[in-house]
Amino acid sequence: MKMLMKGTEAIAEAAIRAGCRLYFGYPITPQSELTEYMAKRMPEVKGVFLQSESEVATVNMLYGAACTGKRVMTSTSSPGFSLMQEGISYMAGAELPAVFINVMRGGPGLGDIQPSQSDYFQSTKGGGHGDYRMIVLAPHTLQEAANIMGEAFDLAFKYRMLVTILVDGMIGQMMEPVELPEWKNIEELKEPDWALTGAKGRKPRKVTSFDLDPYELEKMNLRYQATYKRVAENEVRYEEFKIEDADIIVVAYGTMARIVKTVADSARKEGIRVGLFRPITLWPFPYERLSKISQNVKHILTVEMSYGQMIEDVKLAVNGKTNVDFYGRSAGVVPTPMEVLEAIKKIAR
Amino acid sequence: MDSRVFIYVGMFGSGKTELSINTAIALRKSSNKVALIDIDIISPYFRSRDEKAFLENLNIKVITAPERYMLADLPIIPPEVGGYISNKEFLTVVDVGGNEDGAIVLGSLNHFLQNADKKIVFVVNVFRPFSSTEEEISRNIDKISRAARCRIDYLVNNSNIGPETTTNDIKTGEEIVLRVSKMTGIPVAFTSIDENIDYKGELPIFRMKRFMKNSW
Known part of the structure; x- marks a missing residue:
């Protein structure tokens, strides 16, 4: 059955159906309905919704939660995405999978609340520091946005990379008929072999973006680059x-x-x-x-x-x-x- | 639905703005003095005020934030709102923001509303999130009526999935809204449909032109 949905709502519901049970966010127009939807919906599906005190806090909550190997996400709009960049760089360095939604509004600076596509550089060229990339998906209909959520999480886990869904305020705010995707059975989602789940009975694991030895740090960087190369070869759409x-x-x-x-x-x-x-x-x-x-x-x-x-x-x-x-x-x-x-x-x- | 002030409340995205604009235009046929009050403090895009020029051209008074603040992300309630709710010379339509957060504004206008000849109309689209079952809808009615500090006088079935709406969808909506009516004792005023759809059901029909659309 089709529903009449806002872009923000369609993305939120599709993320939940794709297995996301951990959402952290801070309201900002024109995406606040996404945060609000999660606030209502997460308790219904026994998930966690947490409104942080700022986007800086949000991204670090996401960093921590992502270490557990679960499907985690946040959503924001341009100025909020800017605030998240430091954490994004850290998460990219720690090779963590997570999904970011950026519902773009104008800029630079405050930028009011109307739609814009001015965060292309920030998303595709790296808004944070260091040699990192993130996968950036740009749906153009609400149906496509809903369909792409499952793929966003799959890609994030397949490559241990961050994925951003980059939409403008118009896609976020307009209403269209949407056939929501099927539910993913979260019991069937495999726990990754790097996830921090408590080291009882096994060797401790480490998730970090850092090594004191520059040669080791270089090895880590070369590994990221090899991943980005594989993505560039296989995931163009x-x-x-x-x-x-x-x-x-x-x-x-x-x-x-x-x-x-x-x-x-x-x-x-x-x-x-x-x-x-x-x-x-x-x-x-x-x-x-x-x-x-x-x-x-x-x-x-x-x-x-x-x-x-x-x-x-x-x-x-x-x-x-x-x-x-x-x-x-x-x-x-x-x-x-x-x-x-x-x-x-x-x-x- | 006889009244001087028509107030549309409901969940976010249920169709209050389309109904408000179309009601104001319909009232304009029988009166020279029609006002549309936009006190939607929830939606950042797609609001009655976007049609201000068009409506003023039809000689409908549009009460909203001052021109220079119309695009601000601020909850502005201009002082004339109370006046137009009270002014007995005007037929007035009030477009309220969605959910209980939007309805709170009505609560703050309580002293004007108490003495006005008004009907509070709760708009339902069963194809919207959190609004698809009788239980969900009656819970929403309860929450919104408490935030608005007003009793709901009528329900409206505005069930649709935009351009893909079929007569079957409208009928599904009508059935659910009638069951909500039975549960709550609130009568259903009408079913609103797009002017391009042919539908005849159990309820009176209000045909609407769609205003909130994209340029492409």
């Missing part, structure tokens, strides 16, 4: 929409990808063949595929609710093979379909 005969390929994710799908249809009515390339994993970015399809088109247009962040990855992929243009608005302003169509017409001329 993207969607292609009407690109077969396209003269212009628009690259967009999240809410902007939805707008572009509508715009592609209206552009085609005016004789401009437009397609959409939508990265689903922002890290690892689908460089190879975008490189391949960019060979046959006249233009690539990147559309973002930012002043140009993902475009840097698009340019790396295209590598000079064709023109790369940009259209974006930010600070909480969502470009309208008409504006995007105008941007397309301008380069089609």
Whole structure:
């Protein structure tokens, strides 16, 4: 049975169904409904909901909880995600699996409460210190957001990595019909062989991001890099929409990808063949595929609710093979379909 | 449902804003003096105030936060709210924020509400979280009515799953809401449906145009 849900609610319920029973968070608009949903729902499923005193505390609670090898998550919005970066770096160094939801709002600074896609750099290039990566998934519908939660936890555990679901405030706040995913049987989830569960009757284990000996620390870093390489080779996800005969390929994710799908249809009515390339994993970015399809088109247009962040990855992929243009608005302003169509017409001329 | 002030309460996302806007427009057909009060302090996006210009064009007075604070993440209740609840010349619709947290605002307006000719209407969408069974819904009614310090006069069946709503879904909602009515003794005023759906059930029908939608 389908339900009418907000993005934040769909993500929260899907996380619980994917086996998450430990949630730590601090309310911030436009994602507070996620925290509120967890506050109501966790006691019903015998889980733990804990509202911390700040995002700095949240991320460290998550760090501790993740050490037990359980499915843990938090959610926040841009300024809160900034506060979490130190802890994220520590967790990445400790090779801990956990899921972060960032429902982006404008910035820099306070940024009010309207939607934005300005945390692309922060999420994909590492907002914290050190040589680390996190897997970044960007759903563009509420159904996709609900479906992707199980995968987010699976990836986090498969690679012992952090996963961020990066959505903008619009995906967080809008309502759509959602078919919720099946329940995962948490009894069947295997306890990882690194989990800290009390050393009675076995050798003690250690979860840490640190070693006093730089050569040992280097070995740890090389291990992280090897993991990131495996992820980049195996876990790239993207969607292609009407690109077969396209003269212009628009690259967009999240809410902007939805707008572009509508715009592609209206552009085609005016004789401009437009397609959409939508990265689903922002890290690892689908460089190879975008490189391949960019060979046959006249233009690539990147559309973002930012002043140009993902475009840097698009340019790396295209590598000079064709023109790369940009259209974006930010600070909480969502470009309208008409504006995007105008941007397309301008380069089609 | 005869009244001078219509107050929509209910769970978060149950459809209060759509009902408020559509009720104000319907009332405007019979009166030149219609006001819509937006005291939703819960939702950050998709609020009655987003349609302020459109409604004012229809000569409907929209009472909300001052223009310069309309997008602020602040719980603003302008002083005119009490006035429009009391003013006997106006037919007034009140869009209250969701859950008990939103309904608290009504509690603070109690001294205006006590003497007003008003109906408090509880909106139900059985396809929303925490609202799918009779037990959940009657618990919500209880919580919201306590926070609002008001008795609920009517229920409304606004069960839908957005653009994918079928007549079967509306019927399911109607059945559950009628059972809630039996449990609580609160009558059901009507079933509200999208203007593009054809449905005939046991309850009167209120056809609505959808306002809270995306640009694409």
